[in-house]
Amino acid sequence: MMGRVTGAAAIAAMLALQACAPEPPPEPKPSDGFLQAADRTFVEAAWAKVAGTYKEPATVQYRGLTISEDAGERTLCGESAEPDQLWRGFVATQETGKTSFTVLRQRDNISPRAVTACKLLVRKHMGQKSVDTPEVQQAIVQSGCSYMDVEFWRAHKDHCYKTQTVAGGTPAPAPPP
Numbered sequence: 001m002m003g004r005v006t007g008a009a010a011i012a013a014m015l016a017l018q019a020c021a022p023e024p025p026p027e028p029k030p031s032d033g034f035l036q037a038a039d040r041t042f043v044e045a046a047w048a049k050v051a052g053t054y055k056e057p058a059t060v061q062y063r064g065l066t067i068s069e070d071a072g073e074r075t076l077c078g079e080s081a082e083p084d085q086l087w088r089g090f091v092a093t094q095e096t097g098k099t100s101f102t103v104l105r106q107r108d109n110i111s112p113r114a115v116t117a118c119k120l121l122v123r124k125h126m127g128q129k130s131v132d133t134p135e136v137q138q139a140i141v142q143s144g145c146s147y148m149d150v151e152f153w154r155a156h157k158d159h160c161y162k163t164q165t166v167a168g169g170t171p172a173p174a175p176p177p
């Protein structure tokens with residue numbers, strides 16, 4: 001008899017504790033940390049388009065979100081990945097006065113370690129005459145950038161290095177290459 005009372009009391013105590021437990025915090029949103037309401041609205045709209053390019057949009061993760069803008073467009077740049085997959089860059093651009101986005105996702109197999117070197121080479125040489133020099137070609141090969149997704153990386157260079165806004169920050173010019 002004592003065991004049943006103790007078991008019932010334990011269940012009652014557990015239910016009382018559950019009733020007092022705070023609700024779990026909401027899932028973080030891509031726009032968390034952006035200070036301006038217009039930035040938060042833009043980030044949510046752009047992220048919805050990026051996530052929509054995956055088979056399971058609700059499972060897609062993001063990191064390193066940056067808004068890059070000039071007079072004619074705003075772009076959300078960052079990285080995204082499905083669970084247990086490699087992080088890949090994306091560029092989601094919206095022209096001023098338009099509601100649609102152009103979304104490009106990185107579709108190459110550059111190693112995560114090579115991405116940093118490739119970004120520097122792309123910013124400095126893509127679209128320049130210097131890209132055809134033997135020294136630059138050798139640097140591209142040695143850095144693991146030989147098979148880069150040229151369409152993505154050109155969009156990344158053209159759209160992601162303007163006036164930048166990051167979560168928790170204010171607009172600032174992009175750092176030089």
